[in-house]
Amino acid sequence: MEQNYFVHESSYIDDGVTIGEGTKIWHFSHILGGTKIGKSCSFGQNVSVGPDVIVSNNCKVQNNVSLYKGVILEDGVFCGPSCVFTNVMNPRSEVERKNEYRTTLVKRGASIGANATIVCGVTLGEYCFIGAGSVVIRDVKPHAVMVGNPARQIGWMSHAGEKLGADLICPRDKREYEITEDGFLKEKG
Secondary structure (H helix, E strand, O other): OOOOOEEOOOOEEOOOOEEOOOOEEOOOOEEOOOOEEOOOOEEOOOOEEOOOOEEOOOOEEOOOOEEOOOEEEOOOOEEOOOOEEOOOOOOEOOEOOHHHOOOEEEOOOOEEOOOOEEOOOOEEOOOOEEOOOOEEOOOEOOOEEEEOOOOEEEEEEOOOOOEOOOOOEOOOOOOEEEEOOOOOEEEOO
16 A cells, blocks of 8 residues: 655654655654544654544644643644643652543644643633743633743734734734624634
């Protein structure tokens, strides 16, 4: 069977992995068993994924990122260099807690900046933006811009990845947004 994706010769792909067409896996990466990777993804140098992780289509995972069991990336997610995911709330070397892994869901189009930490059990909303070095300890609203430790919301981000001003109009694609009664951002119309 012809391979329709690229894996650098220094990387390892375990048995039981599914990789979609057009995906590229670069130097010194390891994809563990049971992992499902969609089409047209890119994994940088020294990336570890799995076991049993789901990475959907068109995701970009930059250098030095580990996606542990329990992490799910929807379509179009960007994980910046050295961002960190956890999967247990209170780890101890001497106490096995594999039955306590928590799911972390990163929704469509979300971006996570370099060196950000995502504590397990949270959901990052569609098209949110997590600033470099931020520490996310609770769910993030769709389109929210989050920074700091712990991360707090400082604004809104458009579908096109532009921070929105007070007029809530994207300077790049001119989409217009509004804030709903329950405090969420949605596209007008």
